[in-house]
Amino acid sequence: MSDSGAGTTDGTGPKTGVDAGTADRKSTGSxxxxxxxxxxxxxxxxxxxxxxxxxxxxGTVHALLGENGAGKTTxxxxxxxxxEPEEGRVVVDxxxxxxxSPRDAIDAGIGMIHQHFMLVDPxxxxxxxxxxxxxxxxxxxAVDRERIDREIRDLCDRYGFDVDPDATIxxxxxxxxxxxxxxxxxxxxxxxxxxxxxxxxxxxxEVEGLYEVLEELTDQGKTIxxxxxxxxxxxxxxxxxxxxxxxxxxxxxxPGGTSRKELAERMVGREVLLEAESEPAxxxxxxxxxxxxxVRDARDIEVVSEIDLDVRAGEIxxxxxxxxxxxAELVEAITGLETxxxxxxxxDGTDITEWSRRQRIEQxxxxxxxxxxxxxxxxPFDLVENGVLGSQRSPRFATSGRIDWPGVRDHTEEIxxxxxxxPPDADADAQSLSGGNQQKFxxxxxxxxxxxxxxxxxxxxGVDIGSxxxxxxxxxxxxxxxxxxxxVSSNLEEVQALSDRLAVIxxxxxxxxxxPEDVTEEELGLLMAGQRPDxxxxxxxxxxxxx
Amino acid sequence: MSDLVSKRTAxxxxxxxxxxxxxxxxxPDSWPGVLLSIAASPNxxxxxLRLAVPIALAAIGGIFAExxxxxxxxxxxxxxxxxxxxxxATYWLGSGSTTLGLSNHWWGLVVGVLISVLFAxxxxxxxxxxxxxxxxxxxxxxxxxxGLAPFVSRIVFGSPNATTMGTFKPVTVPVLSExxxxxxxxxDTPPQVYLMLFGAxxxxxxxxxxxxxxxxxASGENPKALDTAGVDVRKVRYAAVLLSxxxxxxxxxxxxxxxxxxxxxxGQTDIAGRGFIAIATYLLxxxxxxxxxxxxxxxxxxxxMQNGLQAAGYAIPTELIRTIPYATVIVVLVFVGRTRLPEAxxxxxESGED
Numbered sequence: 088m089s090d091s092g093a094g095t096t097d098g099t100g101p102k103t104g105v106d107a108g109t110a111d112r113k114s115t116g117s118x119x120x121x122x123x124x125x126x127x128x129x130x131x132x133x134x135x136x137x138x139x140x141x142x143x144x145x146g147t148v149h150a151l152l153g154e155n156g157a158g159k160t161t162x163x164x165x166x167x168x169x170x171e172p173e174e175g176r177v178v179v180d181x182x183x184x185x186x187x188s189p190r191d192a193i194d195a196g197i198g199m200i201h202q203h204f205m206l207v208d209p210x211x212x213x214x215x216x217x218x219x220x221x222x223x224x225x226x227x228x229a230v231d232r233e234r235i236d237r238e239i240r241d242l243c244d245r246y247g248f249d250v251d252p253d254a255t256i257x258x259x260x261x262x263x264x265x266x267x268x269x270x271x272x273x274x275x276x277x278x279x280x281x282x283x284x285x286x287x288x289x290x291x292x293e294v295e296g297l298y299e300v301l302e303e304l305t306d307q308g309k310t311i312x313x314x315x316x317x318x319x320x321x322x323x324x325x326x327x328x329x330x331x332x333x334x335x336x337x338x339x340x341x342p343g344g345t346s347r348k349e350l351a352e353r354m355v356g357r358e359v360l361l362e363a364e365s366e367p368a369x370x371x372x373x374x375x376x377x378x379x380x381x382v383r384d385a386r387d388i389e390v391v392s393e394i395d396l397d398v399r400a401g402e403i404x405x406x407x408x409x410x411x412x413x414x415a416e417l418v419e420a421i422t423g424l425e426t427x428x429x430x431x432x433x434x435d436g437t438d439i440t441e442w443s444r445r446q447r448i449e450q451x452x453x454x455x456x457x458x459x460x461x462x463x464x465x466x467p468f469d470l471v472e473n474g475v476l477g478s479q480r481s482p483r484f485a486t487s488g489r490i491d492w493p494g495v496r497d498h499t500e501e502i503x504x505x506x507x508x509x510p511p512d513a514d515a516d517a518q519s520l521s522g523g524n525q526q527k528f529x530x531x532x533x534x535x536x537x538x539x540x541x542x543x544x545x546x547x548x549g550v551d552i553g554s555x556x557x558x559x560x561x562x563x564x565x566x567x568x569x570x571x572x573x574x575v576s577s578n579l580e581e582v583q584a585l586s587d588r589l590a591v592i593x594x595x596x597x598x599x600x601x602x603p604e605d606v607t608e609e610e611l612g613l614l615m616a617g618q619r620p621d622x623x624x625x626x627x628x629x630x631x632x633x634x
Numbered sequence: 635m636s637d638l639v640s641k642r643t644a645x646x647x648x649x650x651x652x653x654x655x656x657x658x659x660x661x662p663d664s665w666p667g668v669l670l671s672i673a674a675s676p677n678x679x680x681x682x683l684r685l686a687v688p689i690a691l692a693a694i695g696g697i698f699a700e701x702x703x704x705x706x707x708x709x710x711x712x713x714x715x716x717x718x719x720x721x722x723a724t725y726w727l728g729s730g731s732t733t734l735g736l737s738n739h740w741w742g743l744v745v746g747v748l749i750s751v752l753f754a755x756x757x758x759x760x761x762x763x764x765x766x767x768x769x770x771x772x773x774x775x776x777x778x779x780x781g782l783a784p785f786v787s788r789i790v791f792g793s794p795n796a797t798t799m800g801t802f803k804p805v806t807v808p809v810l811s812e813x814x815x816x817x818x819x820x821x822d823t824p825p826q827v828y829l830m831l832f833g834a835x836x837x838x839x840x841x842x843x844x845x846x847x848x849x850x851x852a853s854g855e856n857p858k859a860l861d862t863a864g865v866d867v868r869k870v871r872y873a874a875v876l877l878s879x880x881x882x883x884x885x886x887x888x889x890x891x892x893x894x895x896x897x898x899x900x901g902q903t904d905i906a907g908r909g910f911i912a913i914a915t916y917l918l919x920x921x922x923x924x925x926x927x928x929x930x931x932x933x934x935x936x937x938x939m940q941n942g943l944q945a946a947g948y949a950i951p952t953e954l955i956r957t958i959p960y961a962t963v964i965v966v967l968v969f970v971g972r973t974r975l976p977e978a979x980x981x982x983x984e985s986g987e988d
Contacts, residue, residue, distance in 0.1 A: 190864035205859035207852045208977070218852055219863030221845035229843050271863075 119181070120145040120279050120310040121166065121197075126175035128161055133510055135161040136172070137334045143279070143327075148301050148311040150325035150342075152318070152354055154551035155523030156509040158334040159314045163281045166312075167199045168192035179279070198272025199281040202288075202522075204264050206256045213239055213252035216271045242273050246303050262293035269300065273309075280304065282313040286320055287522075287549060298324050316523070316551040318347050318354075330354050355553040370587070371400035373433075374540050374571035375421065380430035382416040382595075390416045392595040393430070396573075398540070403562065403572040405586030405603075407579060409615050413595035414575045415457055415544070421573070422454045422542055423447045424462075434540065448477050453538035455530055455546050457575075459522070463529040466518035470508070473517050474499035474532055498535070506531035507554060522549040530558050534565065541565060544575040559585060579608055593617045665948060672942035673935075679819055681938035682931055684893050687830045688713050688905065690930035691885030692912035694837040694923045695878035701841070701921055702874030703854035703978045705768045708757050708775030709882045710909025712750045716886030717905060718783040720746030721796045721897040729799035739802055739891050746887025747880055753779070754879025758872050765982040776909070784899035794900035802826060802892040826888030830927070833881060837923035850874050854976030857983040867983050882909070907956060914963040920973045933959045 123141040127134070135158045143149045151159045164170045166177060168186030177184045179195050186192045189199070206215050217235045224231040239252045248266050256264060265285065272280050286294045301311050301324055315321055321328045322342045329339040330353045337353050375398040382391035391413045398404045408414050419425040421432055423444045431440045434450060442450075456462035464473050475495045478484050484495050499513045506527045508520070517525060526549055533541065543562070547555040562585060566572055576582045582589060583603045590600045591614040599606075599620045606614075614620070658670030672678055692709045699706035724742030727733050733741055757775050760766045784794035791797055805828065807821040820831070841847040849870045852860040857867045886905065890897050898904045911933055912926075919925030940955045 188864070189862055193864055199862070201862070205856070205862045207855045207859050209855060209974070210848070210851060214848055215859075218848060219860065219865040221848065223845060227845075230845050230848065 118145045119143065120179070121312070122176075122178040123162065123166065124176040124178060126162060126165055126172045126177075128158075128165055128170055128172045132512075134334050136165070138175070139331070139334070139336045141329055141336065142339070143310060143312055145310050146305050146308050147326040148305055148313065148324055150321035150328045151312060151314045151331060152316065152321045152328050152350065153331035154316055154354060154553050155521050155527075155549075157331040157354075157551075159316075159331055160283055160521075161334075162331070163199065163283065163312065163314060166192065167197060167281060193275050193277070196276055196278035197281065198269075198275060198277030198279070200265065200268040200272060200283065200285065202283040202285075204268055206264055206267060208255075208257040210256060211252065212250055212254050212256065212259070212267050212270075215256055215267055216252075216274050218271075220275055238274060239270065242270055245307070246273070246300065248300070260293075261288050262296060265289070265293075265297065266300070269304075277309075279310045279312065282311065284314055284316070286315070286317065294320075316354075318350055318552065322347060322350070332356055351552055354551075370402040371569060373397045374400050374435060375573065376433045377417075377421065378431045378433065380417065380420055380427045380432065382413070382420055382425065383428045384416070390595050391420065391427070394592075394595070394597060396590065396597070398571040398573050400539075400571050401566055401569045402587045403566055403574055403585050405582035405589045406573070406575045406592055407582045407589060407611060407615060408575075408577065408592035410577055412592050414592050416595075417592070418454075418457070418542055418544055418573075418575055422452065445480070448536075449481070451537070451539035453533040453536045453541045455533050455541070455543040457544040459525050459529055464517040464525060467516055469516055470503065470513045470528060471496050471499045473528070474502060474513075476532070478536060502528060502531035502535055505535075507557065523551055523554065526550050527554050527558070530561070534561055538565075538570060541570055541572045542575075543572065545577065546574070547576075547578070547581060579611055583608065583611070591615055668946050668948065669939070669943070672939050672946065675942065676818060678935070678938050678942055680823065681941065682935045683819065683823060683827050683830075685934035685937050686927070686930040687826045687892065688717075688885040688889040688908045689912045689915055689933055690830050690927045691833050691888065692882045692909050693916040693919070693926035693930060694833055695881030695885070696913055697837065697841070697916045697921045697923060697926060698850060698874045698881070699878035700916070700979055701854045701976055702850045702871045703857060703976060703981065703983065704758070704761055704871055704875050705772065705980050706754075706757065706875060706878050707769060707772035707910075707913060708753070709878060709912055710905060710907065711772075711775035711777070711779035712753055712879055712882035713886035713889070713905045713909045713912075714776075714779035714783050714903050715753050716746035716750035716883040717890035717894075718787070718796070718897045718899060718903070719749040720887035720890050721799070721894075722786070722790055724799060724891065725790070725797060739800075742891050743884070743887045746890070747883035750883025750886060751876055751879035754875050754882070758875040761875070762868055762871050762982070765984075768980055780903065783897070783903055787897070787899040794898070796897045796899070798896040801895040824892045826884075826892035829884055829888055833884060834923050834927040837881070841923060846870075846873070851976075853983075854978055857978055861983075861985050867985065871983075885912075911956075911959045914959045917973050918963055921976075932962075 119142055121141065121143040123139060126136050126139045126141075128136040139158070139162055141151070141162065151162065153159045161170065165172045166186075168189045168191050171185075171187070177186065179197065184191075184195055186195070192199075207218065210218075213232070213235050216239055217230070222231045222234045223229060224234075236252055239250075242248070243250055248270065250263060250266055250270065256267065259267075265288075269280065285297060289297060301313075305311060313324070325342055327339055328342055328350070330337045330350065332354060333356075340350070340353075375396075377394055377396045379393045379395060380391055381389060381393055384390050394417060396404065406414055406417075416425065420427040423439075423442055427440065431438050433439065434447070434452065439447060439450070460466060465476065471492070475484055475490060475498075479490060484491050484498070496513055502508070503511050503513060508524050508528045508531070517528075520528070526547070530546055541562075546562070547558050550558065559581075562572060562574070574582060574585060586603050588600060589603050589606065590597045591611065592598070593615065594617065598617065599614050654666050655670060657664065658666040661667050662671065692713055695712070696706055696709050720742040723745035724738050727738040727741055729738060731738055753775055757771055760771045761768050787794050787796055802824040804822055804824045811817045811821040813821070841850065849860060849865050852863075852865075853867050853870045853874070860870065861867050890904070894904055912930070915929040915933060916926045919929045936955055936958050940950055940952065943950055
C-alpha cells in the first residue's frame with residue numbers, strides 16, 4: 088500500500104480546504120484532489136455524460152446528486168477506470184491521468200465503494216481487506232498475515248473503526264461490511280474515496296455512523312465523493328453538491344446557501360411536490376380483510392401474531408414498522424406466497440386463505456414485492472417478457488394458450504413511457520437497468536394490471552424523487568378510482584403522507600392503529616420502537632414538546 | 635441442528651467400529667474377525683496408500699479448479715490421458731533404461747503430466763474463453779480420453795491394452811523406515827506415494843497460505859470482488875485449471891507407472907471411475923486438500939480390503955464396492971451438510987459487466 092500513497096501528495100502537502108471557509112470555497116479552487124474536465128461518455132444510443140465538469144477539493148465531502156440514470160455512476164466509473172471517456176480530462180492531484188483499469192485508479196489513490204459490496208462472503212474481514220494487495224513474505228511464498236493485521240489495526244485506531252479482522256463477512260452486519268469496504272480502499276492507500284449510494288442499504292442508525300466516519304476521514308485529509316439521489320443526505324453530509332441531470336452537470340452549490348426545494352428542482356428540472364397532497368378518502372366497502380392471522384417461521388416462532396385488518400375500497404392503509412417485525416410475512420400471507428398458520432383472509436367477501444397466487448392475481452390483486460430481484464423481475468428476461476409476468480394467462484394477452492407478443496410489447500412500451508423507465512428500451516434485459524428503474528417498471532406493471540387491490544411494499548425504495556412523486560400520485564389516483572391499497576413502508580414520510588389510516592407493527596402485532604393526523608413523526612418512531620401508546624402518554628412530555 | 639446430527643452420526647459410527655473390533659477379536663474366524671485381520675494387515679495399508687494416489691491427487695487438482703469457479707469433472711479424463719501417455723512415453727523411450735541421465739519411467743511421468751496439462755488447457759480455453767457449459771466440456775474431456783486411449787493403444791501396441799513393463803521401485807529412507815508402522819507406510823514406499831503426500835501438503839499450503847490461494851477462493855465465490863480489487867479473474871481461473879491438470883497428471887501417471895506398470899485402455903480403462911471418486915472425495919472433504927487425502931484413504935482402503943476379502947474367499951462384487959464412495963457422499967451431504975459449493979462455481983465471468 089505504501090507505494091501508492093507516495094504518489095499522491097505531490098508537494099502541496101496535506102493542506103485542507105477547511106480554512107477556506109464556506110463562502111469563497113468555490114473561488115479559491117487551488118487544492119483540487121480531483122478535477123474532471125469536460126467528460127463525455129457515450130453508450131450505444133445514449134449519452135451518459137455530456138461535457139461534465141467536476142471539481143472536488145481535498146479534504147471535503149462532495150455530493151454528486153441526481154436522479155436514477157442521470158449519469159452519476161457512469162461519471163464515477165470513468166474516474167475509477169472502469170470506463171474510458173470519449174472526451175475530457177481526468178486530473179488527479181493536478182496531473183493528467185488516463186486510467187485503463189481500476190488497478191491504475193487504485194494506484195493513483197482512488198478507491199471506490201460500490202453500492203453492492205464487493206466482498207467475498209466466506210472470507211474474513213482481514214482477507215477481504217487485503218484481497219489482491221496481499222503483502223507477502225518469504226519471497227512471495229506466503230501472505231504476511233501479521234502485517235495485514237497490524238495495518239488494519241492501525242487504520243482502525245486512526246479512524247476510530249471498530250471492526251474485528253477475524254470475523255467472517257457473512258456474519259457481520261451491513262454497516263460493518265461497508266466499513267470493511269472503506270478499510271479496503273484505505274488499505275490500498277486511497278486518498279479519494281468514491282461511495283456509490285452508501286446509505287441505500289443502511290438502517291437510520293448506521294447512516295448516522297457513516298456520517299461520523301466521513302467526518303473523521305475528511306478531518307484527516309481524505310477526500311470523499313458520494314453519489315446519492317437523496318436530498319437530505321446531500322445537504323446533511325456534504326460540503327459541496329454537484330447536481331447532474333440527464334448526463335449534464337447543472338452546477339455546483341453550497342448546501343448552506345440553498346433550499347431543499349431549490350435543489351430538488353435543479354435535479355428534476357421542474358417544480359416538484361416534496362409531499363403528496365391527498366384529499367380525504369371516501370372509503371367504500373371492505374375489499375380485503377385479515378382475521379386473526381398468525382404466521383410462524385421455519386423455527387416455529389410466531390412472526391405474525393393474530394393480526395386483524397380491513398382495507399376498504401378507495402382507502403390506503405399504511406403499515407409502518409422497522410423491517411423484520413413481521414410485515415414481510417403478513418404480506419406473504421395476504422398475497423398467497425405463504426399460507427398463514429392460523430386465521431383467514433377475505434377478499435371481496437370470499438375466503439381466499441387457501442387460494443393460489445394465480446387465483447388471487449385473476450381476482451385483481453396487484454403486488455409490488457419487497458425484493459425486486461428475487462420476486463419482482465426475472466433478471467435475464469427482457470422488459471417485454473417481464474411486462475407480461477403475472478398476466479400471461481389473462482385474456483388480454485393470451486388467446487388459447489398463446490401469448491400475443493405484439494400486444495404485450497405495446498403494453499410494455501406504454502409502461503416504459505408512462506413510468507419514465509430509462510433507458511426506454513423494451514428489449515433491454517431487466518438486469519441491465521438500475522435499481523430505481525427496475526422498481527419503476529414493476530410499479531408500472533402492477534398498477535396497469537387494472538387491480539382492485541394493491542399490496543405495495545416499499546414502492547419507492549431506491550427511486551429518485553421525481554419518480555417517487557409520480558408513483559405517489561399514481562397511488563392516489565388508484566385510490567380515487569376506488570382501489571383498496573395496503574402500503575407497507577419503513578419510510579415514515581411516505582406512510583404518513585399517503586395513508587388514510589396507519590397501523591404500526593412491532594414484533595408481529597399492531598401496536599397501534601391511528602390516522603396520520605393524530606400522530607407526530609416522533610410518536611411514530613417511538614411506536615415503531617415498541618413503546619405502546621399508553622406508555623407513551625405516561626412518559627409523554629418529551630415527545631409533545633417538539634410540536 | 636446439523637451439529638447434533640453429525641454428532642449422532644459420528645457416535646453411531648464409533649459404536650459400530652467398537653462392536654466390530656470386539657467381535658473380531660473374540661471370534662477371529664467369523665467374518666468380522668476376517669475383516670479385522672485384513673484391516674490390520676500391513677499389506678492392506680501399503681495397498682491403500684498406492685491405490686489412494688490417483689484419487690488423492692486428482693481430488694486436490696479438482697479442488698483448485700472448482701474453488702476458482704470452474705467445475706472440472708473432466709479430471710477422470712485427465713487421469714486416463716496422463717496414465718496412458720506416461721506408459722506410451724516410457725515404452726517408446728525404452729523401459730528400464732535412462733535418457734539424459736534420468737530413468738525413462740520418470741520421463742514417462744513428465745510426459746503424462748504435460749499431456750494432462752494440455753487437455754486441461756483445452757478445457758480451460760473452452761470454458762473460460764468460449765464460455766462453454768463446464769459440465770458438458772468436462773464430460774467431453776472424459777469421453778475424448780475414453781476413446782483416444784484405446785485408439786492410440788491399438789496403433790502403438792496393436793491392442794487396446796498396453797504392453798506390461800516394470801513399475802517404480804520403492805524408495806527406502808534409511809533409519810526412518812525402521813520406525814514401526816510409520817516406517818513401512820511412509821518411508822519405504824514407491825515415489826508416487828511420496829508425491830501424493832507432498833502434493834497434499836503443497837496443495838494445502840498453496841490454497842491457505844499464499845495470495846494465489848486467496849485469489850482462487852475469491853474467484854470462485856465472488857469474481858467481481860476480485861476483479862475490482864485489481865486481479866484478473868481469467869488468469870486466476872486459467873492457473874487453477876492448469877494446476878488441476880498438473881495434479882491429475884501426477885495422479886494418473888504415478889498410478890500407471892508405479893502401480894499398474896501397464897495401461898488397459900478398453901472399457902472404463904484402468905482408471906475405472908477413480909476421477910469421479912476423486913470428485914466425491916473432495917466434496918466429502920469440503921475442498922480441504924488434507925481432508926481429500928484422508929478421504930482418498932477411506933475409499934482406497936475399501937478397495938484394498940475388498941481385494942483382501944476376495945483372497946480370503948469372501949467375494950464381494952467390485953461393482954458394489956464402487957458404489958460406496960457415492961453413497962457415502964450422499965449420506966454425508968444429507969446428514970452433515972457442511973459441504974458448501976463456491977458461490978460462483980459453474981458460472982462464467984466477464985469483466986466490465988455492470
